[in-house]
Amino acid sequence: xxxxxxxxxxxxxxxxxxxxxxxxxxxxxxxxxxxxxxxxxxxxxxxxxxxxxxxxxxxxxxxxxxxxxxxxxxxxxxxxxxxxxxxxxxxxxxxxxxxxxxxxxxxxxxxxxxxxxxxxxxxxxxxxxxxxxxxxxxxxxxxxxxxxxxxxxxxxxxxxxxxxxxxxxxxxxxxxxxxxxxxxxxxxxxxxxxxxxxxxxxxxxxxxxxxxxxxxxxxxxxxxxxxxxxxxxxxxxxxxxxxxxxxxxxxxxxxxxxxxxxxxxxxxxxxxxxxxxxxxxxxxxxxxxxxxxxxxxxxxxxxxxxxxxxxxxxxxxxxxxxxxxxxxxxxxxxxxxxxxxxxxxxxxxxxxxxxxxxxxxxxxxxxxxxxxxxxxxxxxxxxxxxxxxxxxxxxxxxxxxxxxxxxxxxxxxxxxxxxxxxxxxxxxxxxxxxxxxxxx
Ligand SMILES: C[S@@+](CC[C@H](N)C(=O)[O-])C[C@H]1O[C@@H](n2cnc3c(N)ncnc32)[C@H](O)[C@@H]1O
Numbered sequence: 001x002x003x004x005x006x007x008x009x010x011x012x013x014x015x016x017x018x019x020x021x022x023x024x025x026x027x028x029x030x031x032x033x034x035x036x037x038x039x040x041x042x043x044x045x046x047x048x049x050x051x052x053x054x055x056x057x058x059x060x061x062x063x064x065x066x067x068x069x070x071x072x073x074x075x076x077x078x079x080x081x082x083x084x085x086x087x088x089x090x091x092x093x094x095x096x097x098x099x100x101x102x103x104x105x106x107x108x109x110x111x112x113x114x115x116x117x118x119x120x121x122x123x124x125x126x127x128x129x130x131x132x133x134x135x136x137x138x139x140x141x142x143x144x145x146x147x148x149x150x151x152x153x154x155x156x157x158x159x160x161x162x163x164x165x166x167x168x169x170x171x172x173x174x175x176x177x178x179x180x181x182x183x184x185x186x187x188x189x190x191x192x193x194x195x196x197x198x199x200x201x202x203x204x205x206x207x208x209x210x211x212x213x214x215x216x217x218x219x220x221x222x223x224x225x226x227x228x229x230x231x232x233x234x235x236x237x238x239x240x241x242x243x244x245x246x247x248x249x250x251x252x253x254x255x256x257x258x259x260x261x262x263x264x265x266x267x268x269x270x271x272x273x274x275x276x277x278x279x280x281x282x283x284x285x286x287x288x289x290x291x292x293x294x295x296x297x298x299x300x301x302x303x304x305x306x307x308x309x310x311x312x313x314x315x316x317x318x319x320x321x322x323x324x325x326x327x328x329x330x331x332x333x334x335x336x337x338x339x340x341x342x343x344x345x346x347x348x349x350x351x352x353x354x355x356x357x358x359x360x361x362x363x364x365x366x367x368x369x370x371x372x373x374x375x376x377x378x379x380x381x382x383x384x385x386x387x388x389x390x391x392x393x394x395x396x397x398x399x400x401x402x403x404x405x406x407x408x409x410x411x412x413x414x415x416x417x418x419x420x421x422x423x424x425x426x427x428x429x430x431x432x433x434x435x436x437x438x439x440x
Contacts, residue, residue, distance in 0.1 A: 003021070003243075004165075004188060004190050004243055004254065005021070005030075005037060005039055005190075005243075005245060005253040005254065006253055006254060006255050007023035007025065007026060007028060007030075007253065008039055008040065008041050008247060008248070008251050008252065008253040009023065009026055009028050009041050010023065010025050010026045010028075011255055011256065012024055012025025012026055013025070014030065017029060019031050019032060020032045020037065020038070021037070028041070029043070030043060030253075031043055033047070033105050033106050033196070033200075033246065034102070034105030034106060034196075034199075034200045034203050034204070035105075035203040035204070035207065036199050036200070036203050036244050036245060036246055037243075037244075037245045037246070037253075038245070038246045039192075039245040039246060039247040039253035040194070040246060040247055040248060040367065041248070041251060041366070041367070041368075041373070042367075042368055042372075042373040043246075045368055045372060045373060046194075046246070046367075046368075047106055047107065050103070050106055050107075050130075050196055051103075051106070051107045052120060053128075053129050053130050054099075054100075054103050054107065054130055055116065055120050056120040056128065056130075057099070057128045057129075057130040057131065058096070058100070059120055060128055061092060061096050064092060065089060065092060065093060065096075068085055068086075068088060068089040068092070069089065071085050072085040072086050072089060080223065083223065084223045084226055087223065087224070087226060087227055088216070088226050088227045090227075091214040091216075091227030091229065092214075092227075094212070094214065094229075095131075095213055095214050098211065098212065098213055099130060099131070099197075102197070102200045102201065102204075102211075103130070103196070103200070105200060106196050106200065129195075130197060131197065132195065132197075133172060133173075133195055133197055133198050134197060134213065135215065135335055135337075136172050136173050136198055137173055137197075137198060137201055137213065137232060138213075138215045138230055138232075138337065139335055139337070140172070140173040140175035141173065141175070141205065141232045141233070141234075141235060142215075142230045142232065143337060143338055143339075144335075144336075146333070146336075147332075147333060147334075147335075147336065148175055148176070148179060150332060150333070151175075151176050151179075151265060151295075152176065152179045152180065152183060152184075154265075154295045154332075154348070154350055155176070155180060155184065155263060155265075155293060155295075156184065157326065157328070157350065158293040158294075158295065158326050158350055158351070158352040159184065159261070159291070159293060159352070160291075160325065160326065160352065161291065162185070162186075162187075162260075163180065163184055163185075163186035163187070163189075163260060163261045164186065164187045164259075164260025164261060164290075165186070165187050165188055165258060165259050165260045165261070166180060166181075166186040166187070166188070166189045166190070166259065166260065166261040166262075166263065167189070167190045167191070167192060167249075167252065167254065167259050167261070167262050167263070167285065168180065168189065168190070168191045168192070168263045168264075168265065169192055169249035169250075169252075169262060169263070169264045169267050169271075169282075170192070170193055170249060170264065170265065170266065170267035170270055170271065171191030171192055171193045171199075171244065172193060172195075172198050172265075172266075173198040173199070173201065173202050174191045174193075174198070174199060174202045174242075174244050175202075176191075176263070176265055177189045177190075177191035177242055177244070178235075178236075178238070178239060178242060180263070181239045181240075181241060181242045182236065182239045186241070186261070187241070187260070188241040188242070188243070189241065189242050189243075190242075190243050190244070190245065190254065191242070191243070191244045191245075192244075192245055192246075192247040192248075192249045192252055192253075193244075193246065193247075193249075194246060194247070194248055194249075194367065196246065199244050199246065201213075201232065202234075202244070203244070205232060205233055205234040206234050206238040208234070210231055210232060210233045211231070211232045211233075212229060212230070212231050212232070213229075213230055213232060214227045214228060214229055214230070215227070215228045215230055215337065215339060216228075217337050217339040217340035217341070218340050218341065218342050219340060219341025219342045220339060220340065220341065221339065221341060225339045228339045248364075248367045249267070249271070249281070250271065250273055250277065250278065250281040250364035250365075251281070251364060251366070251367070252281075252285055254285060256284050256285060257284070257285070257286065257287045257288070258285070258287065259285050259286050259287065259290055260286070260287060260290050260291070261286075261290060261291050261292075261293060262282045262285055262286060262290070262291075262292050262293070263293045263294075264278070264282070264292070264293070264294045264295075264296070265294075265295055265296055266295075266296035266297070266348075267294075267296060268294060268296060268298065268299065268313075269296055269297050269298055269299045269300065272365060273364050273365055274306055275299075275306075275308055275313055275316050275317075276316055276320070276362060277362055277363075277364040277365065278364070279292075279316055279317050279320035279322070279359075280320055280359050280360075280361070280362035280364070281364045283320050283321055283322065283355055283358070283359040284358075284359070284361075286355045287355070288355055288356075288357070288358075289354060289355060290354070290355050291325075291352055291353065291354050291355070292317075292322060292351075292352070292353045292354075292355070293350075293351075293352050294349075294350065294351050294352075294353070295348050295349065295350035295351075296348050296349070297346055297347060297348055297349070298310065298313060298349060310329065310349050313349070313351075314327070314351070317351065317353050318353075320359045321355060321356050321357040321358060321359040322353035322354060322355055322356060323353065323354045323356050324351055324352070324353050325351075325352040325353065325354060326350070326351065326352045327349075327350065327351045327352075328349075328350045328351075329347060329348065329349045329350070330347070330348060330350075331345045331346065331347055331348075332345065332346060332348050333345055334346045397415055397418070397419075398411060398415065398430070398433070398434075401414065401415070408427065408430060408431065408434070409427075411430065412424075412426045412427040412430055
């Protein structure tokens with residue numbers, strides 16, 4: 001298949017360049033990372049962000065491994081309990097090696113091994129976006145055949161015409177794109193996602209490699225099932241005419257009006273955009289008469305005014321120059337791992353919508369603020385930064401007095417004097433503040 005991508009910034013034509021491509025119009029460069037073209041508007045920022053997330057993950061895992069070590073060595077444990085903890089410990093250590101190896105393709109060479117000046121996320125928060133979608137890998141390449149078949153079945157029910165030039169937004173592991181191309185004979189299928197892990201894995205599997213990773217099911221059935229070792233391999237050879245890219249699907253590296261079909265599986269709830277912005281972006285990418293096939297849940301977190309119910313979504317889609325066709329809602333199994341003791345069922349909404357005209361431009365939110373990419377731009381004042389500044393000043397003041405010698409009363413007296421507030425008022429806030437900090 002000829003390279004389907006254009007420059008996501010200016011839609012210019014790309015030419016080959018060292019390690020990837022370059023736009024012949026604006027000159028922006030797009031590297032290939034782990035065999036996947038990195039078609040984000042600012043690839044180096046995206047890579048640097050994931051490098052820092054990898055650092056956070058490694059810090060969190062180091063803490064987790066020493067906590068597991070300590071637990072396994074505690075006295076008075078059943079031998080079985082000790083063995084189970086060591087089993088999980090070894091699995092986590094093995095996954096750490098696998099993730100570091102996988103991300104080696106992504107970490108910018110200039111950033112690797114350099115001194116780290118700024119703090120990362122607190123490893124105790126457990127916030128590890130690096131492994132956020134790892135369970136999708138087991139569903140899509142190990143035990144989830146009925147769920148992948150059901151996903152393809154939903155697309156079949158929605159599609160009333162040949163798919164033609166197709167894009168899958170938020171493609172995850174890429175499994176649906178592979179199935180759509182193989183089973184529904186699209187002219188070509190492009191899969192776009194901003195998360196590196198699933199596509200880095202899939203890219204290796206499609207090159208014939210196998211990977212060992214562990215699944216950590218909720219409520220496991222047995223000691224062994226606390227960490228289930230899986231050997232991942234491609235379910236079939238890569239079909240012709242499928243291409244994946246790391247890309248913001250709302251600013252896709254595709255010529256406007258060039259797609260016959262856009263599929264958004266479990267995407268509208270996950271993308272950081274209002275459904276109005278998503279609908280407008282899908283409209284721009286489709287040719288007149290092209291179709292948008294959507295299925296998945298609706299957004300359930302955020303401001304109430306943005307948590308649309310399905311009737312509102314239908315109205316928004318119709319108002320964005322689409323004509324609605326097939327629609328359904330039904331409950332589907334969600335990650336029914338055979339190793340887990342708990343299973344979810346989710347209500348998904350499906351619709352097919354045909355583009356009837358061009359919609360007024362509604363630029364989607366950028367993945368990164370302009371001033372993060374163009375470092376000469378002034379950083380705008382934001383209300384949340386002002387709040388953060390205030391909290392940070394207060395927190396630094398308090399933490400700077402915790403040195404193993406001062407009591408709460410000492411801190412309240414000293415800071416109350418500095419800040420010009422009554423010590424009793426400060427004390428009333430200090431105690432709950434410190435009660436929430438982790439002292440370990
Ligand atoms: C809930 S997951 C669904 C994955 C896959 N479609 C599936 O059904 O298993 C949502 C996916 O959307 C991706 N995503 C979120 N925002 C995106 C964006 N702006 N562009 C491309 N992908 C995005 C996430 O990284 C994630 O892989």
